[in-house]
Amino acid sequence: MSDGTDSPSELIRKAEAAGISLLALTDHDTISGWQAACAALTPGMDLVLGAEISCQTEAGISIHMLGLLFDPENEALLTELAKTRENRLTRMDRIIEKLNVAGIEISIEDVMAQLSDGATLGRPHLADALIAKGHVDSREAAFTALLHNGSKYYVSHYSPTPEAAIRLIKAAGGVAVIAHPYASQRGKIITAESFTSLVEAGLDGIEVDHRDHNESEKASLLRVAYSYDLAITGASDYHGSGKVNQLAENTTALMQWEKLESRANNRRVVRK
Numbered sequence: 321m322s323d324g325t326d327s328p329s330e331l332i333r334k335a336e337a338a339g340i341s342l343l344a345l346t347d348h349d350t351i352s353g354w355q356a357a358c359a360a361l362t363p364g365m366d367l368v369l370g371a372e373i374s375c376q377t378e379a380g381i382s383i384h385m386l387g388l389l390f391d392p393e394n395e396a397l398l399t400e401l402a403k404t405r406e407n408r409l410t411r412m413d414r415i416i417e418k419l420n421v422a423g424i425e426i427s428i429e430d431v432m433a434q435l436s437d438g439a440t441l442g443r444p445h446l447a448d449a450l451i452a453k454g455h456v457d458s459r460e461a462a463f464t465a466l467l468h469n470g471s472k473y474y475v476s477h478y479s480p481t482p483e484a485a486i487r488l489i490k491a492a493g494g495v496a497v498i499a500h501p502y503a504s505q506r507g508k509i510i511t512a513e514s515f516t517s518l519v520e521a522g523l524d525g526i527e528v529d530h531r532d533h534n535e536s537e538k539a540s541l542l543r544v545a546y547s548y549d550l551a552i553t554g555a556s557d558y559h560g561s562g563k564v565n566q567l568a569e570n571t572t573a574l575m576q577w578e579k580l581e582s583r584a585n586n587r588r589v590v591r592k
């Protein structure tokens with residue numbers, strides 16, 4: 321229900337077919353896929369519900385914070401997610417305006433035609449609209465040429481600081497894992513020192529095994545995780561056909577998962 325290309329039920333079916341024993345669903349800034357995912361679940365696979373919360377540091381660095389196992393009725397967290405989603409709309413208008421000024425013909429209607437009902441709007445939908453209009457031939461090409469974080473067409477949107485997002489997740493009883501923190505090819509990344517304030521806010525884990533980290537970045541993150549006794553996770557960041565990432569190309573060790581789950585205030589893994 322954000323920028324992946326599978327529906328929640330398709331994702332569940334593919335994960336079950338791939339033999340995955342425990343799957344996390346983390347759409348960008350929304351929990352609107354939770355219900356459909358639960359409905360599609362069959363015995364044999366456990367489901368961890370969550371969201372990937374867009375954040376920005378005070379220095380303007382983009383961070384994705386995974387919130388897992390939180391209470392879906394927590395008003396403060398839901399309100400914050402809604403605020404971000406709303407701001408993504410005006411942000412899209414501003415990106416489109418810049419593209420139009422440069423002579424690239426695309427409209428907000430073209431972009432909205434790429435979005436399923438209730439889904440979080442993002443640059444990948446703009447990429448899909450640019451493909452449909454014949455401006456580029458893939459999401460990858462759209463990002464490389466026009467939509468990457470350093471592009472002159474880039475516009476950011478409102479998002480909480482990572483510390484604020486962690487506090488919201490923790491207050492909602494969930495656990496907070498920072499996603500791909502050293503994915504340096506995406507843009508500016510945080511320093512090892514920045515983890516101190518994230519840990520003070522309540523950070524529970526670090527996503528280490530991710531295709532956008534090289535071996536030395538993984539080694540550095542492992543040192544950070546050990547020094548703060550954080551859980552270490554791996555994840556595919558699977559987006560259907562929207563990215564090359566394959567389901568379960570990275571996984572989380574059972575012991576690490578148990579460590580993470582024990583830090584939530586309730587047992588919320590969904591099991592049929």
Ligand code: AMP
Pocket residue numbers: 323348441442443444459460463464559562563
């Ligand atoms: P946004 O949330 O609108 O800032 O867009 C960020 C999303 O774009 C991320 O979740 C990525 O999944 C996606 N993205 C970034 N770079 C690429 C790329 N080269 N190809 C496909 N998707 C990408």
